[in-house]
Amino acid sequence: MQVRDRQHKRIVLLVGLIIAISSISLGRELAGLIDGGFLNGLISAGIVAMIAAVSIMFWRSSQDTKSYSDLVYYDELTGLPNKRHFDQRLSQELDRCKRHGGLMATMYFDLDQFKAINDCYGHSAGDAAIQQFGERIKAEVRSEDVVARLSGDEFAALLTGMRTPSDITILAERIIASMRKPIHYNGKTIYVGVSIGGAIIEDGNIDAAEAMRQADFALLQAKNCGRNQLQLFDPEMAETINAKKRMESDLREAIDNDRLHLAYQPQVSQDGQSILGVEALVRWDHPKTGPISPAIFIPIAEETGLIDTLGEMILRRACLDIGELEGTKLAVNVSPVQFRQESFVDVVRDILVETDFPSHLLELEISEGIFISDPEKATKTIKKLRELGVRIALDDFGTGYATLSYLREFKLDRIKIDRSFVKDMECSTDAQRLVATMIELGSGLGLSVTVEGVETTEQRDLLFDSGCDALQGFLFSKPVPMEELRHLNLDTDGSVPVSTRKMALAS
Known part of the structure; x- marks a missing residue:
């Protein structure tokens, strides 16, 4: 459009120039027939107009050329080369x-x-x-x-x-x-x-x-x-990157074709005798390479914009599955990328309505990465979610540099103590004191406390009188598919005798 405009202007100026020259020529003919200073004055004026027209034409042309160059070769926002x-x-x-x-x-x-x-x-x-x-x-x-x-x-x-x-x-x-x-x-x-x-x-x-x-x-x-x-x-880098791109493509196809599935890991009472609820965990069995860890494909989903679709799929399917087990509490992890979306609260609300899942039984697990970029926005989002009746848990507690300030500033319902602190409890009294202190801190702030990564009876025994509300780990159950979870026959109060839990472990 701009190029056509410049061409149009030049044509108009050229026509004006021709008219000016023609006027001068005609004026000279008339001057030969009609003696008078008036026509000579018109001729002089025509010459002046012609010179002015030519000057304007070349000046505007140079300005247009400069503007065109800026448009083609420089970035408008930064002024840098494009x-x-x-x-x-x-x-x-x-x-x-x-x-x-x-x-x-x-x-x-x-x-x-x-x-x-x-x-x-x-x-x-x-x-x-x-x-x-x-x-x-x-x-x-x-x-x-x-x-x-x-x-x-x-x-x-x-x-x-x-x-x-x-x-x-x-x-x-x-x-x-x-x-x-x-x-x-x-x-x-x-x-x-x-x-x-x-x-x-x-x-x-x-x-x-x-x-x-x-x-x-x-x-x-x-x-x-x-x-x-x-x-x-370096040359080896290319193969690594290409492998990641292939995985991104495969992940996109797996999401589009519903090839990811969920597993559910029970969260049990402090004495290990009853199951209080479950955590939904996404799994991907690649048709060629076998199982791929969420620690690998979740970051890829976050980087490529697939996490919103994946996150919605996980929440919807988990609500549908666990909705079959009346009264069972459900915990679902939320990516910081997904949590920051303006529509996130609306998505959660719509899924709760769509699946008819009770909001007070849903607990969303977030990490401290949610708070780093915009604490004010995170606070508002948490407030809106809690207004829906949804509970909020802080996952991987103790691993972040500013977790204690989050406990004071944000309205949370639960903290989950990271497994990295539990694994050393059997051989380190310092680790035992650290876990006990975190449990006491959470309880003192009125928060429920879950300890993750409990894998041995010794760890369970050390936590028996600790004051935590729930334990989670391979000692009690591995994450199991929904088909196996149904065998637990959960009671309406969300608990089940540990003897029933053994059915899932044996299958």
Whole structure:
């Protein structure tokens, strides 16, 4: 549209120019027939108008050309070169490096958990984060290097004339350090890290597409290794990344075709004599590779946006299954990514209505990662869930750096002491004291306490008079499919004699 407008303007100016010239020519003919200063004045005015028209035409043309260049080669939000500009410069530098030799490097940058910023603070905050990040990268590179925004929160840099391979590492460390400073937006303080992938190129020995492919592989590896770090490409990395991409594709297919299933692990009373409820755990039996741990495929689901669909499927199916066992309490884990969604409370409400599952029997287990990005929003979401009658449990208690403050600030119903503290109880009095202290702390705050990872009778005996409300672990039952869980014949009060539990263990 803009190109057609410019063409239209130039045509109008050209027509005006022709008219002006024609007017001058006609005026001269008339002047030869009619003697008078009036027509000579018109001729002079026509010349002036012609010169002005030509000047305006060339000035507007230069402005249009400049605007068109900005539109095509620069990013509107940050003012940095865009992908087209970057690709051209990369090809040019590779050609130069091939002719004259030397080192150069490509770098890919991706803001960690950027989606959470948009979800928590809005897209204006995300734009502010992108702008500030672009400024910080630009401040760290040399004037001859190129920094570009490719799309969304993805940036790239082209380092030319490197002296040693360590140049890229030094630069990455400076950029990561710069992102430790918070981003300020509308009175809010936002912390965001950056993952960086780099590829070092010697003597222009690869083409532009391969240079960016290698940097992209390295970026994915940086994310897989914990984020907020630099990873440099090596050939073995490609196979690792490709394997993960294959798993992502397989997971998407498994979700779409309902090939994931749930298992349920009982939570028993402190004396181990009755089952109080169950925790729903998702399982994936891959048709080729066999069982895949949730610790592997849940993070993939979170990174790829599959977690919302997966989370809804788990909650819906668990409510339908356990709804058959009248009066049984149900615990379901919630991903921080899923919990941050604006529609999460509505999704929970709709599933409770759809499945007719009593809200007071549902307990959602959350981790402290939910609170880190936006504590205020987390508080509101928890409040809305509790208004539905849903209970909230803090999972993996004791493993986070700020858990105690969460107990004071957020309205929780239960804490679940992580298995890592229980496994050392038999051989460490310090571990015993630590678990006892956590149980006493939770009980003192009016919270129910569940101890996870109970696997031996010695651990159970040590916890017998501890004051906790529930125990969970392989000692009592492995996670079992719904078919086996039905054999427990749970009573309407949600408890069952331990002798009945043995049916599940024996099957």
